[in-house]
Amino acid sequence: MKEMDNCNGVLFKTRETVDKSINLVVKDDDGKQKYQVDEIRDRVILGDAFKVLKKIDDAVFDMVFIDPPYFLQLPNKKLRRWSVKTVVEGVNEAWDKFSSFLEYDKFIQMLLTEVKRVMKPAATIWVIATYHSIFRIGKIMQDLGYWILNDLVWVKTNPMPNWLGVRFTNATEHLIWAVKDKKSKKYTFNKEYAKAFGIGKVGANVWVLPICWGDERLKDSNGKKLHSTQKPVELLKRVILTSTKKGDLVLDPVAGSGTTGWVAHTLERNFVMIEINPKYVKGIEERFKQPFKMTDSPYPSKTLIDKYMNLKEF
Ligand SMILES: C[S@@+](CC[C@H](N)C(=O)[O-])C[C@H]1O[C@@H](n2cnc3c(N)ncnc32)[C@H](O)[C@@H]1O
Numbered sequence: 001m002k003e004m005d006n007c008n009g010v011l012f013k014t015r016e017t018v019d020k021s022i023n024l025v026v027k028d029d030d031g032k033q034k035y036q037v038d039e040i041r042d043r044v045i046l047g048d049a050f051k052v053l054k055k056i057d058d059a060v061f062d063m064v065f066i067d068p069p070y071f072l073q074l075p076n077k078k079l080r081r082w083s084v085k086t087v088v089e090g091v092n093e094a095w096d097k098f099s100s101f102l103e104y105d106k107f108i109q110m111l112l113t114e115v116k117r118v119m120k121p122a123a124t125i126w127v128i129a130t131y132h133s134i135f136r137i138g139k140i141m142q143d144l145g146y147w148i149l150n151d152l153v154w155v156k157t158n159p160m161p162n163w164l165g166v167r168f169t170n171a172t173e174h175l176i177w178a179v180k181d182k183k184s185k186k187y188t189f190n191k192e193y194a195k196a197f198g199i200g201k202v203g204a205n206v207w208v209l210p211i212c213w214g215d216e217r218l219k220d221s222n223g224k225k226l227h228s229t230q231k232p233v234e235l236l237k238r239v240i241l242t243s244t245k246k247g248d249l250v251l252d253p254v255a256g257s258g259t260t261g262w263v264a265h266t267l268e269r270n271f272v273m274i275e276i277n278p279k280y281v282k283g284i285e286e287r288f289k290q291p292f293k294m295t296d297s298p299y300p301s302k303t304l305i306d307k308y309m310n311l312k313e314f
Helices: 049-054 101-118 134-143 191-197 233-243 259-266 278-287 302-308
Strands: 025-027 043-046 061-066 119-129 147-156 172-179 206-209 249-252 270-275
Touching: 025 278, 043 278, 049 101, 049 270, 061 101, 061 233, 101 119, 101 134, 119 134, 119 233, 134 147, 134 172, 191 233, 206 233, 233 259, 249 259, 259 270, 259 278, 270 278
Parallel strands: 025 043, 043 270, 061 119, 061 249, 147 206, 249 270
Antiparallel strands: 119 172, 147 172
């Protein structure tokens, strides 16, 4: 951390790794009827979230983070940048393909229904998406009875460049933060962190930070990007520090490269992750061999960000 201000500077250093005597990965199979929380705490379940969630009891999680498929609807051809002709690395994986909005909505609706059941009464849920799907997701959440507390806007300091020049550079993603229903009042909200991470004096609901880059990007055995939508550690750090307490149990049912569990573990929270793709689960196993260390300071610092946003006068 180069910059430290407006924060506590608390250094989190946790257990060396998840208990080495136990395998991090639990492989789901159809013969398995039920998961007790103790057998899946701090584990990654290799399996289909729709099947796995059904095997978990009601009301066990304190917080849920979901980064679902985007349904970007990219054409089935290589996109090249207009002037430099380099290939645009989008999200072309099979997991992001749906035949229609109807099919996508059904996926989201089923996932959010099952997740609601496993949330404790005072739990909160975060769902992140781009403009491609966030509005559909918000409607589905409201239809399911979730009560939206905030939407956080993530402003990317290093967004993908606008290569055709026919619309604005898309530099944001949205995070919906919600409770199970309007009656949920006793949820965790660590307002000091919210103030430290949000922009301006009031700590508004805008987070400015880079997309995952440099050494943080996980690589597969061929040295290629492990996951096309790996989320930055800093983003999950903010999500977890603002909405959970030490020892809480955090669920990520579509875990990808495992950012949620890795950050939760580092910040002394517990986690359960579910991911259907064995390649990503292997990547998560490798990730958990890395040392855990983090401070609670925002990066980039608030001073730098307020300068970037030109908010000093406000
Ligand atoms: C947007 S990515 C998540 C990225 C993750 N937040 C990270 O930081 O790496 C969505 C993930 O959902 C997974 N997925 C899709 N359908 C699934 C299902 N039915 N069960 C479990 N995982 C699923 C995909 O394999 C993909 O890795």
